[in-house]
Amino acid sequence: MMFEDLPSSTSLFLFGTTVALLVLHVLHFRVDTKGNRREPPGPKPLPLLGNLLQVDLKRLDASLFDLAKKYGPVFTVYLGPKKVVVLAGYKTVKTALVNYAEEFGDREVMPVFYDFNKGHGILFTNGDIWKEMRRFALSTLRDFGMGRRTSEEAIIEECHHLVEEFEQHKGEAFNNRRTVSYASSNVISALMFGKRFDYKDPEIHSLLERDTESIRLTGSASILIYNAFPWLGPCLKNWRALMKNVEDSVAETKRIIADLKETLNPDMCRCFIDVFLSRKQRLEESGIKDSHFHDDNLLYSVANLFAAGSDTIAISLHWSLLLMAKYPLIQDKVHEELRRVVGSRQIRVTDRKDLPYTDAVIHETQRLANIVPMAIPHKTSRDVTFQGCFIEKGTTVFPLLTSVLYDESRWESPHTFNPSHFLDKEGRFVKRDAFMPFSAGRRVCLGESLARMELFLFFTSLLQHFRFTPPPGVTEDELSLTPFVGFTLSPLPHELCAVSRQ
Numbered sequence: 001m002m003f004e005d006l007p008s009s010t011s012l013f014l015f016g017t018t019v020a021l022l023v024l025h026v027l028h029f030r031v032d033t034k035g036n037r038r039e040p041p042g043p044k045p046l047p048l049l050g051n052l053l054q055v056d057l058k059r060l061d062a063s064l065f066d067l068a069k070k071y072g073p074v075f076t077v078y079l080g081p082k083k084v085v086v087l088a089g090y091k092t093v094k095t096a097l098v099n100y101a102e103e104f105g106d107r108e109v110m111p112v113f114y115d116f117n118k119g120h121g122i123l124f125t126n127g128d129i130w131k132e133m134r135r136f137a138l139s140t141l142r143d144f145g146m147g148r149r150t151s152e153e154a155i156i157e158e159c160h161h162l163v164e165e166f167e168q169h170k171g172e173a174f175n176n177r178r179t180v181s182y183a184s185s186n187v188i189s190a191l192m193f194g195k196r197f198d199y200k201d202p203e204i205h206s207l208l209e210r211d212t213e214s215i216r217l218t219g220s221a222s223i224l225i226y227n228a229f230p231w232l233g234p235c236l237k238n239w240r241a242l243m244k245n246v247e248d249s250v251a252e253t254k255r256i257i258a259d260l261k262e263t264l265n266p267d268m269c270r271c272f273i274d275v276f277l278s279r280k281q282r283l284e285e286s287g288i289k290d291s292h293f294h295d296d297n298l299l300y301s302v303a304n305l306f307a308a309g310s311d312t313i314a315i316s317l318h319w320s321l322l323l324m325a326k327y328p329l330i331q332d333k334v335h336e337e338l339r340r341v342v343g344s345r346q347i348r349v350t351d352r353k354d355l356p357y358t359d360a361v362i363h364e365t366q367r368l369a370n371i372v373p374m375a376i377p378h379k380t381s382r383d384v385t386f387q388g389c390f391i392e393k394g395t396t397v398f399p400l401l402t403s404v405l406y407d408e409s410r411w412e413s414p415h416t417f418n419p420s421h422f423l424d425k426e427g428r429f430v431k432r433d434a435f436m437p438f439s440a441g442r443r444v445c446l447g448e449s450l451a452r453m454e455l456f457l458f459f460t461s462l463l464q465h466f467r468f469t470p471p472p473g474v475t476e477d478e479l480s481l482t483p484f485v486g487f488t489l490s491p492l493p494h495e496l497c498a499v500s501r502q
Contacts, residue, residue, distance in 0.1 A: 037390035040085050042076035043067065050078025052228070057221035059485055061373035061402040064088070068403055074389050080228025084377075084396045088403040090410050090434040096386060097399060097441030103384040105442035108377035108396045111230040112223055112239075116246060121300030122446075123308070123376065132292045133301050138446055140275045141305075144191050147449030152349050154190050155454055158183050159461040165199055166466060166498045173471035173495040176321060180458075181208050181314040187454055188309030188447075192302055193256060194271030207252060210245045211307050216486035217242045253303055273302060309447055312371055313454050315490045319369040320362065320459050323417055325468040325496050326479040330419065334358050335501075338464050347460045349453055355460070356429035360422035362455055366437045368417050371488050373402040375439045401436060410434035466498040 045051050055063035055077065067075060068088035077084050087093050096104045106126050113124040122133045145151045162183040166176070179199065185208055186196040197204035217223060222238045233239045257273055266278040280293040324331040337357045338347070352359055378397040383390070391397075406414040411421055411434065424430050438445040445451065462468075470479055483489035 038388060040074045040076045040389040040391065041071045042078075043071070045078040048081065050080050050082070050228075052078075052080060052225075055079075057224050060224065061370075061400060064374070064398065064400055065403050065406070068400070074387050079224065082228050082396060084398055085380075085391055086398045086400055088400045090404045090407045090436070092387065093399045093401070093404050093436070094433070094440060096397075097378075097439065097443075100384060100386060101441045103380055103382055103386070104378050104397055104399075106379040106381040107443065108379040110227045110377060110396075111233075112218060112227055112242070113376075115243060117300040117304070118296065120296040121304045123304040126379075129292055129297070133297055134446060136276070136279075136293075137272070137301060137305060140272050141191055141447070141450075143275075144272070146191065146447070147453060151187070151191075151450055151453060152457070154196075155187055155457045156346060156348075156461075158186050158196070159457055161186075161199070162458065163461060163465050166462065167500065169498060171497055171499045173497050175493060175495050176498070177314070177318055177493070178205075178208070180317045180321075181212070181310060183458065184313035184317065184454060185306070185310035187313075187450070188306055190271075191309075192272045192306055193260070194274065203252070207249065207306075208310060210249050211311060214242055214245045214249075215307075215311055215488055216484070217245070219486035219488070249303065250299065253299055253306075257298065257302065272305070273298065276301070305447070308445070309450070311488065313451055313458075315371050315488055316366055316369060316451075316455055317458050318491050319371075320365045320455075321462065321468050321496060322479060322481070322491050322494065323365055323368075324463065325470055326476050326481070327417060328469070328476060330361060330417075331463070331468065334361055334463050335467070338460060342460075342464070344464075347457065347464060349456065351460075352456055356423060356427060357419065358460060358463075359429045359456070360419040362459055363422045363432075363435060364417060364419045366455075367405045367411075367421065367435060369437075369483075369489065370402055370405050371437065371490075372439075373400070373489060375399045375401050376443070378443065399439065401439065404434055404436050407434055462498075465501060467501055469497045469499060471495050471497060 043051050043054050046053065055067075064077065064086050065088065067077065068086065073087065073089045073092035075086055075088075077086060087096050107124060107130070109119070109124045109126070117124045119125065120129070122130065122137055125133065142148070145154075162179065165179050165183075182197070182199045182204060185204060189204075190196055217238050220238050222236045223242065226233050226236055226239050257277075260271070260273050261277055264274060264277050266274075266281060269275045269278060276293065276298045280291070280298070283291045283293055324334070334357060337355055341354050342351055375398070378399060380391055380393055380395045380397060383393045385391075404410075408414055410432070412418070413421075422429055422432060422435075438448045438451070470476060479494065480492055482492060484492050
């Protein structure tokens with residue numbers, strides 16, 4: 001049910017409030033007739049509820065993808081009283097985010113996103129705050145080696161730890177989700193905090209478990225309802241749980257920042273936090289007021305980067321190992337290429353160009369996994385006429401990445417795992433324009449270079465050392481590719497065997 005986590009005592013209140021607001025909200029759904037402007041088409045909304053009853057909130061991206069087949073690549077839906085323009089298909093999404101980067105480049109800060117960051121940080125901000133914090137994050141992380149040789153060495157070190165953890169299971173079935181998450185989080189931890197965590201450290205356990213749970217809750221049906229009707233928040237079990245997670249994570253991050261601040265040496269910065277604190281100190285000493293370098297922007301920038309740099313990499317790797325176990329012939333071809341080209345030595349990023357099949361498998365995993373199916377919502381920064389449709393300034397926009405990664409006009413077999421999508425007839429790796437798992441334009445993932453490096457090194461190191469199989473008594477066909485739906489799409493809980501190749 002739509003309000004399944006609402007206490008029954010609120011039913012009468014909701015009914016009365018709904019009736020009271022019905023007249024107020026019906027005006028939201030009138031079609032604009034000024035100047036004969038053609039607005040994007042879409043299904044007819046109901047007063048107050050909009051199109052909520054016409055979509056599946058448990059898999060909103062799939063519902064919107066289906067609506068695109070009826071209403072076209074630019075269409076309107078109402079999530080409650082909230083008007084949303086959906087962009088579907090490679091051509092439309094790419095044109096909007098790249099060719100109309102300014103017009104479609106703002107972030108839509110939905111109620112739950114404001115609850116996360118209170119208008120600070122990188123992910124859920126606009127204007128000068130966003131520009132300054134993103135610019136600072138990019139330059140600082142690059143100075144610490146993001147996407148370069150320094151990062152490669154840190155990832156390779158983490159690969160050794162990850163292999164050792166897998167070896168401890170001695171080929172028996174286990175759920176690798178947490179172990180993979182610890183490995184990916186340690187890479188971003190080194191950049192943010194100047195250290196890695198032991199896999200048994202309770203601090204990293206609590207940070208990652210809260211982040212994982214928060215991402216799941218953020219994509220739940222009741223939080224989508226909350227974004228449409230924010231006044232419902234205190235009545236929703238999922239919202240209350242989410243706010244408790246946010247509160248605990250903020251407290252934990254503040255403690256880490258405070259510990260680093262006590263030993264800060266501006267002449268020898270160890271990590272992102274040190275550089276931020278040093279910049280803040282210099283600005284204060286210079287008497288500069290109204291700077292964006294303050295405690296809240298530090299806190300929420302760190303939280304944004306840590307969560308983004310941990311979760312998506314871990315989920316991608318989790319999917320890749322599941323797919324290898326499900327498609328053993330593909331796994332064998334990857335291992336054969338690794339054996340022939342690299343042998344037993346440590347794999348380096350420079351090997352990628354000589355491993356076209358392996359590279360194709362990694363790209364195809366990201367495409368099929370479709371981890372962030374609707375991207376993070378955008379907002380128009382000004383009035384714009386796009387593909388013949390007028391879209392008003394301030395309109396929420398969903399760039400539907402599902403429709404790009406599964407675009408039938410761009411992919412030969414969009415709904416199957418097919419590494420040949422990224423190979424030519426001679427078996428050489430080929431780039432595909434419709435490969436957009438990191439989104440595009442002004443809001444493209446700022447950690448893309450690091451993410452690509454991590455996925456390549458973690459995946460190849462594990463395939464070099466292990467053969468992944470289903471647990472005893474489970475066939476490859478029985479391994480499910482049905483996603484666990486949250487704000488991201490992750491595999492359902494499962495176990496695999498990591499059988500040593502030594």
